Amino acid sequence: xxxxxxxxxxxxxxxxxxxxxxxxxxxxxxxxxxxxxxxxxxxxxxxxxxxxxxxxxxxxxxxxxxxxxxxxxxxxxxxxxxxxxxxxxxxxxxxxxxxxxxxxxxxxxxxxxxxxxxxxxxxxxxxxxxxxxxxxxxxxxxxxxxxxxxxxxxxxxxxxxxxxxxxxxxxxxxxxxxxxxxxxxxxxxxxxxxxxxxxxxxxxxxxxxxxxxxxxxxxxxxxxxxxxxxxxxxxxxxxxxxxxxxxxxxxxxxxxxxxxxxxxxxxxxxxxxxxxxxxxxxxxxxxxxxxxxxxxxxxxxxxxxxxxxxxxxxxxxxxxxxxxxxxxxxxxxxxxxxxxxxx
Ligand code: NAD
Ligand code: TYD
Numbered sequence: 422x423x424x425x426x427x428x429x430x431x432x433x434x435x436x437x438x439x440x441x442x443x444x445x446x447x448x449x450x451x452x453x454x455x456x457x458x459x460x461x462x463x464x465x466x467x468x469x470x471x472x473x474x475x476x477x478x479x480x481x482x483x484x485x486x487x488x489x490x491x492x493x494x495x496x497x498x499x500x501x502x503x504x505x506x507x508x509x510x511x512x513x514x515x516x517x518x519x520x521x522x523x524x525x526x527x528x529x530x531x532x533x534x535x536x537x538x539x540x541x542x543x544x545x546x547x548x549x550x551x552x553x554x555x556x557x558x559x560x561x562x563x564x565x566x567x568x569x570x571x572x573x574x575x576x577x578x579x580x581x582x583x584x585x586x587x588x589x590x591x592x593x594x595x596x597x598x599x600x601x602x603x604x605x606x607x608x609x610x611x612x613x614x615x616x617x618x619x620x621x622x623x624x625x626x627x628x629x630x631x632x633x634x635x636x637x638x639x640x641x642x643x644x645x646x647x648x649x650x651x652x653x654x655x656x657x658x659x660x661x662x663x664x665x666x667x668x669x670x671x672x673x674x675x676x677x678x679x680x681x682x683x684x685x686x687x688x689x690x691x692x693x694x695x696x697x698x699x700x701x702x703x704x705x706x707x708x709x710x711x712x713x714x715x716x717x718x719x720x721x722x723x724x725x726x727x728x729x730x731x732x733x734x735x736x737x738x739x740x741x742x743x744x745x746x747x748x749x750x751x752x753x754x755x756x757x758x759x760x761x762x763x764x
Pocket of ligand 2: 601613627628629630632636
């Protein structure tokens with residue numbers, strides 16, 4: 422394993438994973454292959470551009486020709502796929518791109534793993550494939566997948582293909598199911614960076630419904646470490662949950678952000694709930710723990726580091742909150758009664 426193709430590496434988790442790889446494995450050669458959608462940013466990769474083991478190729482994972490050429494030219498032996506459409510609210514408004522990338526794109530990647538006989542391929546998935554989890558229960562990897570949003574369903578569709586290709590063609594593939602990530606370089610449409618950047622500017626924080634929904638918010642580098650462990654030590658054909666094991670209510674998360682920034686709780690604005698909103702996700706992580714992985718950050722540490730990063734990196738996120746973002750924000754929030762990006 423030396424020449425890695427990191428698909429979707431210009432996004433949030435993928436770019437953090439590249440940083441993780443260069444720190445941990447200075448000998449690896451990394452090719453980031455990314456379509457550069459609204460969520461994929463070359464700015465996220467700027468710090469690697471002068472690294473002599475780093476290359477960027479712009480391409481769609483669903484385009485077999487560009488993908489195949491890239492694998493050939495760079496003698497790729499290992500694939501880690503982060504490329505996906507990832508935002509649940511966008512999947513409710515317009516599912517098409519989710520099917521294109523998360524289902525069809527996964528199929529094209531699997532065909533490439535087969536055709537070019539890659540040594541191994543890891544597909545990054547999500548705990549959302551399990552669907553809503555009632556209190557007192559936590560998902561284990563053999564549980565049935567019951568996705569309830571177009572995003573989660575498209576990720577589950579991709580996962581089913583991965584497993585089927587392992588069984589049918591004996592492909593050396595692994596799946597990870599991570600919980601919600603927070604940390605540097607997350608596009609400010611997701612709840613945590615949206616709330617932080619709004620709060621910095623004294624703009625209301627739109628909380629869906631009662632805000633009592635629960636998520637396991639893990640620090641992105643913990644997730645990257647889990648992906649690394651699964652990539653190097655995981656068993657082919659297996660899935661691995663990765664999460665902190667601690668679930669936090671959205672209201673508690675919002676209060677923590679406001680407290681860290683010294684902003685009033687009156688910035689919280691309850692708005693119309695998300696359609697089909699999963700109230701809780703929760704995973705057991707015993708399986709990946711047996712491979713030697715453990716979460717390193719508490720929720721308090723993760724949220725504090727994340728807030729600090731957004732305070733210190735306004736040059737990164739301010740330009741993002743314009744153009745396409747404003748159109749999206751208006752569409753998403755205006756009917757909820759929170760459509761303005763001014764206080
Ligand atoms: P992101 O939206 O920040 O980045 C996605 C990246 O994929 C972008 O760089 C985008 O340009 C690229 N991309 C999209 N469509 C593409 C295509 N057709 N071809 C090539 N590139 C394409 O996403 P993220 O939060 O970094 O998530 C990365 C992966 O981790 C996704 O597979 C997601 O489902 C999974 N995941 C995310 C979280 C989370 O909390 N963010 C949690 C668990 C799992
Ligand atoms: P999000 O970051 O979109 O991730 P998920 O994929 O888990 O839905 O949302 C995290 C939680 O925050 C989820 O319960 C929905 C909620 N939420 C809000 O209350 N307001 C918002 O503006 C957003 C984007 C999310």
